[in-house]
Amino acid sequence: MWHPTTIMRARMASQRVAILLLTAGVCAPACTRVPRTAADLVVTHARIWTGDAARPEASALAAIGERIVAVGAENEIGPWRGDATRVVDAGGRRVVPGFDDAHVHFVDGGRQLDNVDLKDADSPEELARRIAARAKATAAGEWILGGDWDDQRWTPARLPTRELIDASTPSTPVFVNRYDGHMSLANSVALRLAGVTRNTADPPGGTVVRDEHGEPTGILKDAAMSYVDRVIPPLSYEGRLHAIKRALAHAASLGVTSVQHMNPDANDIGVYADLANRGELTARIYAAPMETGWQDQAKVGIRRSFGSAWLRVGALKGYADGSLGSTTAYFFQPYDDAPATRGLLSDEMQPLDAMRTRLVEADRAGLQLCIHAIGDAGISQILDFSADIIRASGERDRRMRIEHAQHIAPADFDRFAALKVIASVQPYHAIDDGRWAERRIGPERIKTTYAFRTLLDKGVRLALGTDWFVAPLDPMQTIYAAATRATLDGRNPGGWVPEQKITVAEALTAYTAGSAYAEFQDQEKGTLTRGKLADLVILSDDIFGIAPEKIKDVKVVTTIVGGKVVFQR
Numbered sequence: 001m002w003h004p005t006t007i008m009r010a011r012m013a014s015q016r017v018a019i020l021l022l023t024a025g026v027c028a029p030a031c032t033r034v035p036r037t038a039a040d041l042v043v044t045h046a047r048i049w050t051g052d053a054a055r056p057e058a059s060a061l062a063a064i065g066e067r068i069v070a071v072g073a074e075n076e077i078g079p080w081r082g083d084a085t086r087v088v089d090a091g092g093r094r095v096v097p098g099f100d101d102a103h104v105h106f107v108d109g110g111r112q113l114d115n116v117d118l119k120d121a122d123s124p125e126e127l128a129r130r131i132a133a134r135a136k137a138t139a140a141g142e143w144i145l146g147g148d149w150d151d152q153r154w155t156p157a158r159l160p161t162r163e164l165i166d167a168s169t170p171s172t173p174v175f176v177n178r179y180d181g182h183m184s185l186a187n188s189v190a191l192r193l194a195g196v197t198r199n200t201a202d203p204p205g206g207t208v209v210r211d212e213h214g215e216p217t218g219i220l221k222d223a224a225m226s227y228v229d230r231v232i233p234p235l236s237y238e239g240r241l242h243a244i245k246r247a248l249a250h251a252a253s254l255g256v257t258s259v260q261h262m263n264p265d266a267n268d269i270g271v272y273a274d275l276a277n278r279g280e281l282t283a284r285i286y287a288a289p290m291e292t293g294w295q296d297q298a299k300v301g302i303r304r305s306f307g308s309a310w311l312r313v314g315a316l317k318g319y320a321d322g323s324l325g326s327t328t329a330y331f332f333q334p335y336d337d338a339p340a341t342r343g344l345l346s347d348e349m350q351p352l353d354a355m356r357t358r359l360v361e362a363d364r365a366g367l368q369l370c371i372h373a374i375g376d377a378g379i380s381q382i383l384d385f386s387a388d389i390i391r392a393s394g395e396r397d398r399r400m401r402i403e404h405a406q407h408i409a410p411a412d413f414d415r416f417a418a419l420k421v422i423a424s425v426q427p428y429h430a431i432d433d434g435r436w437a438e439r440r441i442g443p444e445r446i447k448t449t450y451a452f453r454t455l456l457d458k459g460v461r462l463a464l465g466t467d468w469f470v471a472p473l474d475p476m477q478t479i480y481a482a483a484t485r486a487t488l489d490g491r492n493p494g495g496w497v498p499e500q501k502i503t504v505a506e507a508l509t510a511y512t513a514g515s516a517y518a519e520f521q522d523q524e525k526g527t528l529t530r531g532k533l534a535d536l537v538i539l540s541d542d543i544f545g546i547a548p549e550k551i552k553d554v555k556v557v558t559t560i561v562g563g564k565v566v567f568q569r
């Protein structure tokens with residue numbers, strides 16, 4: 001899947017550091033022995049939050065090659081400086097480990113940076129106006145994609161229809177998604193290319209929304225989106241490379257030094273491999289292709305977290321259900337504002353036995369499972385599968401993950417902990433969905449919605465991320481969301497379901513060491529300690545010293561990955 005030299009190079013680099021650690025003398029934190037080798041990088045005048053309970057704060061660190069060789073006081077690090085050492089003066093600023101986003105759609109995110117932007121279109125008319133403007137600037141026949149529209153911003157909230165955009169797009173296919181990625185709006189050109197008519201059946205796990213005459217409105221939900229997706233021309237190699245480079249630059253500017261890419265295309269991994277071989281990756285990547293293709297990885301002997309420090313595979317992404325915004329998240333009880341439905345199990349879950357068999361076999365092959373589950377019944381079903389897997393194959397360190405884990409039935413928290421399932425969560429969704437979630441699922445169910453406090457108190461491990469492109473990639477927005485739970489509409493300044501707030505330190509820990517654990521890389525990164533990869537970020541302000549409300553305005557000043565500066569403001 002990639003050139004073996006990548007792995008060789010990584011192995012040789014780590015051997016070199018191991019030798020250097022030996023020659024420098026491994027000693028207690030208060031080590032004063034003079035090193036025999038100069039560091040490649042020294043960071044000074046810093047307020048370092050190490051994430052290491054044994055020494056939580058330090059003021060300087062040194063790295064050789066990719067790895068940290070010393071963390072401590074200025075006088076401990078001083079001797080590591082040589083003539084060729086690059087010295088980064090942090091100017092007294094806060095330094096934290098690089099952020100590891102446990103759940104991104106990296107190529108879609110990179111493409112989104114170039115796509116039509118509908119996220120803050122405040123009315124259907126504004127959505128129509130922006131698409132008309134984009135159509136004018138788009139060659140006939142070329143697709144308009146992306147969008148991230150949000151019908152919940154509109155008064156009243158209602159789904160858009162193709163009539164809104166048809167007149168301005170007579171020869172331009174349009175397929176723009178809701179920001180959660182669980183439904184999209186097609187114009188009539190796109191529906192025609194896809195062959196979707198009033199006679200098209202709803203696929204399992206999907207819905208073609210129809211008007212009172214039975215005609216498709218243009219809205220396709222979940223599995224029904226594939227009708228149009230399959231007629232969109234595939235991204236070229238250059239297009240993919242461009243999107244990934246955009247995404248990497250964006251990540252570097254935000255202090256994101258590792259990303260875990262959920263359901264990548266095989267071609268995405270190919271581009272990552274090329275960039276890794278050329279030494280051009282500026283974020284470390286763990287790729288989790290769809291579980292339906294688990295045998296592709298298993299048959300060549302790939303196990304969880306297989307590869308180099310820069311690029312690894314061996315994880316699998318699956319879907320239990322849809323999303324809250326699209327009323328397709330799968331609940332035990334109907335939606336309060338859509339009593340005819342309690343959501344949908346995904347097409348992968350139909351029938352359940354087939355999904356169970358695949359997950360058991362994939363786990364037995366040593367692959368890691370990361371399953372999207374949002375509604376309480378969807379989550380419960382995946383916890384059942386987790387128990388089935390343990391029953392079938394025994395206890396081991398498998399680090400199964402539930403992605404999102406949004407609405408947990410009260411009885412399932414203890415099970416979550418007992419089964420050692422990791423909750424891979426995206427706090428920004430809480431301040432976004434928090435605007436309208438209670439209308440949708442009522443006052444009782446919101447008590448255990450985005451329940452980060454309860455999860456931590458129950459002993460469940462958290463990994464943090466954003467789900468970018470669904471939410472902003474910026475870690476400061478995520479930490480702000482976790483610590484304040486202040487919804488985007490400004491209506492809950494004291495926090496929406498405030499009992500579920502977590503502290504800044506807890507959020508940061510989950511975003512660094514927690515996410516590293518979730519990708520079997522906790523021995524490699526996630527804290528700033530000797531021997532770990534030198535992935536770190538200098539922040540404009542001290543997130544521990546300012547009011548949590550101000551964290552969303554904090555900027556990244558410098559991003560360092562593998563001992564190299566990859567971004568400087």
Ligand SMILES: [Zn+2]
Pocket residue numbers: 103104105262467
């Ligand atoms: Zn996702």
